[in-house]
Amino acid sequence: xxxxxIFYAFTLVxxxxxxxxxxxxxxxxxxxxxxxxxxxMIQSGAKANIIFFNGGxxxxxxxxxxxxxxxxxxxxxxxxxxxxxxxxxxxxxxxxYDDRLEDDHIDxxxxxxxxxxxxxxxxxxxxxxxxxxVSVGKFISQYGNEVDGAVLLSGIYYNTEITKRxxxxxxxxxxxxxPTNVLxxxxxxxxxxxxxxxxxxxxxxxxxxxxxxxxIVSGGxxxxxxxxxxxxxxxxxxxxxxxxxxxxWVTSKK
Numbered sequence: 001x002x003x004x005x006i007f008y009a010f011t012l013v014x015x016x017x018x019x020x021x022x023x024x025x026x027x028x029x030x031x032x033x034x035x036x037x038x039x040x041m042i043q044s045g046a047k048a049n050i051i052f053f054n055g056g057x058x059x060x061x062x063x064x065x066x067x068x069x070x071x072x073x074x075x076x077x078x079x080x081x082x083x084x085x086x087x088x089x090x091x092x093x094x095x096x097y098d099d100r101l102e103d104d105h106i107d108x109x110x111x112x113x114x115x116x117x118x119x120x121x122x123x124x125x126x127x128x129x130x131x132x133x134v135s136v137g138k139f140i141s142q143y144g145n146e147v148d149g150a151v152l153l154s155g156i157y158y159n160t161e162i163t164k165r166x167x168x169x170x171x172x173x174x175x176x177x178x179p180t181n182v183l184x185x186x187x188x189x190x191x192x193x194x195x196x197x198x199x200x201x202x203x204x205x206x207x208x209x210x211x212x213x214x215x216i217v218s219g220g221x222x223x224x225x226x227x228x229x230x231x232x233x234x235x236x237x238x239x240x241x242x243x244x245x246x247x248x249w250v251t252s253k254k
Contacts, residue, residue, distance in 0.1 A: 024077060027061065032111040034089030036060040040082070041073065047080040047251045048123045048148075049116050051109070055130030055154070057094035060087050066229040068153070069129050072239055079247045082122070086112065086135075097168045100134040109139050113146055123148035125250050130154050130195065130233065137173040140180050149181035149211075149253050151246055154190055154233050157199035165194040170203050181211040183249050185242060188218050191226035192233045215245050 027037035039061070052069040059065065070085065077083050086109065088095055099105055109126075116124055124147050128136035133155035140150045158171040166172060186200040197216070204214040220237030224230035235242045 025063075025073075025083075030112070030115070032115075033087055033108055036087040036089065036091045036093070038087050038112070039063065039073075039085040041077045041084075042082045042119075043077065043080075045080070046082045046120070046122060048125060048253075049082045049084065049120070050076065050125045050127055050250060051084045051086055051112065051116075053086050053126065053128035053132030053135045055128075055132045057096075058088040058099075058132075059085055060091045060093060066234075067129065068229060068234045068239065068242070069127065069132070071229070072243055075239070075243045076247065079243070081247065081250065082116075082120075084112065084116070095131075097131065097134060097165065100131065101138050101168070101173070105135065106139050106142060109135065110143055110146065113143075123250075123253060125149045125151065125253075127151035127153065127246065128155070130192070130227075131156065131168075133170065134168050134173060137170050140178050140182075141174050144178045144180035147180055149183065149250065150178075151183045151185060151249075153185045153242070154187065154192065154195050154235075155184070155200065155203075156194050157196055157203055159194055159196055159199060162193050169194075169199075171199075171206075174203075174207075176206050177208045181253055182207065182209065183213045183215065183246065185215045185217065185246065187220070187232035187235060187238070188216050189222070189232045191231070193226070195233060213249060215242075215249075217242060217245075 025041040027039050054067050073083050126136045133152040136150050155170050156168050158169040184204045222231045230236045
């Protein structure tokens, strides 16, 4: 039998671990962000801060979302990053492409970056997937010098045949120069019509900055739709590879 003192000590340690896990993430309201809560995961000994921007219509509090950045938030946190999920300005509000280019949206992002800077002296990064990359791209095109880097995952890119989203492409939103570090992450078989892998590579090659990295991912699954979270567009089956690559890049920029 396990001695009673050892049993109680083990129980206490387990309780503390579980308590810290429960408290790792919390929804909080920030007046400057609007009516929907932001979700944050903050830890002592963190290596960097990273703000996530959901794809599709954005995010206003559903932690069961299957979006890559939402479903993998704990993986990023476990590897030493403080994680912030950027919310829409109010609950149930569905962001459009145009919303992501509005001054009000960019101003909200800027205020969060400034707020995080008052909390710690760690580097601050932005990461957006699919339409979320439009938010990130627009911000760094204006205020790239205020963050330490940006990650564009499965971003929107210029398409010569399907032109209706070209105004939101990284080529149009960012252009060929930006004052921060950039990591482009894309799956070589992404079949989303406005996220063509060849165009992502072309954007990267034409980006005239010194501190840029391109990570073309292969393999994984494709059980859902071309535009959904469970396909190459959402890095199904290669989550660990993408997370580790992003964390490695982020922590190398200290």
